Amino acid sequence: MLKKERQAFILHQVNLHNKVLSSSLCTEINVSEDTIRRDLQELSDEGKIIKVHGGALSHSFNQVYFPSIGVYSQNQKQVIAKKAVALISNGMFVLTSGGTTIMELARTLPPQLKATFISGSIPAILEYMHHPNIEVIVIGDKVSKNSKITVGSEAIAKIKQVKADICFLGTNAIDAEHGITDNDWEVVQLKKAMIESSKMVVCLSIAEKVNSVQPIKVCDLGEIDLLITELPADDPILLPYINAGVKVL
């Protein structure tokens, strides 16, 4: 069998089944693993396949990509994300809501972090999926098209079954008097369940949303452990929250 012929066969297999194992190829074609590996290397150099440990993948299926441009207040959110990431250590179970701040957190996760992330937010799940060492658990239920998150009794029931080490809530509004509030009834139900199911609750909020109020209440300040904004912890705007017993980062 000619080299080109072999490579054509490999390419064909990859495109057909979306993945191939070097081992199965080398028994099928009856050549050494080295030859297969060299072929995969060449095809990969030509950009025709994606070489991975143990085989190769087709290029087509792997391209679900999310540009992160145009996010509102992205710089602030990156600051928040960096502070938040520092709270996550290896082996943790992390529960997250949706929202652009959470997305920023997802993109900031260091590649070597090994943790389990649980979420019902489809965009967040996509982002977690791209990380090499993170296990992703999806909360299933009906998708709310507004918030791109799964909502409903099933989702709440599933959340109640877990006990996460830490929970990150993207926050819509926070206020010393009214606590955390939001404007989507179903999302509020979810967040309540998440708070219940976590040892530690962290609110992520850009300073702009601090001291604002929305119609539906999620929880009192007493139920959250940590508030993260892009401001330094001693900023006077945050004082009421410190006084209310919330740690601020």
Place this chain on the structure above:
Amino acid sequence: MLKKERQAFILHQVNLHNKVLSSSLCTEINVSEDTIRRDLQELSDEGKIIKVHGGALSHSFNQVYFPSIGVYSQNQKQVIAKKAVALISNGMFVLTSGGTTIMELARTLPPQLKATFISGSIPAILEYMHHPNIEVIVIGDKVSKNSKITVGSEAIAKIKQVKADICFLGTNAIDAEHGITDNDWEVVQLKKAMIESSKMVVCLSIAEKVNSVQPIKVCDLGEIDLLITELPADDPILLPYINAGVKVL
């Protein structure tokens, strides 16, 4: 034998078998390897064949095995998707697996279609989410990074709770004798559950996957109701399936 005669013979052989070996040519025509090589070189310079180490290939070989751009076999998949979409009517509950053929189906859904789609495939969910009138139900569980689909006992349990009107399976391999087979154990478990939970099971498969076999069995032909390929229903390659009682579109 004249040079021109020889080259005509070579060209004929190449077009007939899509490949020739220099070594076999030189015994057939009874000239030295050098002569053959020079002939191949000339034919290659004229663009009539593709010269490779050890012999030569025809251009048609390249066309067959190196589809130029985009998702592999996208045209075929679009044909399949159109046939499949025609089976969905308003109000239906639709269960789908993952894979590029399913993605094509998702993109082909007409905007006015009102239906409920249930899936654990993250890329598919994304696609469904963008449609204006489709309700999306997510099957939750751990995400398999290979297949970008949720897998595990929770997912299977959830699938068993539904009774869908129709189920679309992206097929990795189908064969008259071995039925439907696949190469990922967890995905196979899911597909089995999906088949159980649906009134009607439809297999989507490009013709190239027809009559191929993978290591793990999903089900026998008897369990599927419909097979959709890009070929016309009376193509002889599909005859064994019709004989086995599967409807073909």
Place this chain on the structure above:
DNA sequence: CGGGTTTCTGCGTTTTTGTGCAGGAATTTC
């Protein structure tokens, strides 16, 4: 017809290419 030229072919040598193997390094996986 015959000498000169061009083309074609085969041979030996040198290079290049393709393949498999052995070992140690890197990685996955449990």
Place this chain on the structure above:
DNA sequence: GAAATTCCTGCACAAAAACGCAGAAACCCG
């Protein structure tokens, strides 16, 4: 962490290609 895969590197060997050369055939033309 430890065992098992898989990967990479260098190497050896074989097959094929490239190159130069020389003899043979064909061709041209006076």
